[in-house]
Amino acid sequence: QVRLVESGGGLVQPGGSLRLSCVVAGSRFMFYDMAWYRQAPGKQREWVARITNTETTAYANSVRGRFTISRANAENTLYLQMNSLNPDDTAVYFCNRLSSADYFPWGQGTQVTVSS
16 A cells, blocks of 8 residues: 655744655555645645656646755655745645545645744
8 A cells, every 4th residue: 555654844934945755655656646735724735736757847826936846756755845935835745646536545744834
């Protein structure tokens, strides 16, 4: 069974940076279109960024120009480089497949808190 393990979150000041990682254990990772999602307190989970198996990327308007999604197929790992963070980016961040019809069981996510 595929297991998603997110890491790299933490507390950062506004304007700071973090790099999130997601290991997709037990999968044929290189064939999948993948995405990062986030869920802020009291809000629904939202899509943040996606990368196809051919490494085409796309971003939500709220993060475009600040976040960069990438993947390392040899390591079954998805990354999210987050720069110029602001308090609105505070959320639990998750990775999963791009299509809801293909979701793996959700991981525990990684908490990102942007605060001075």
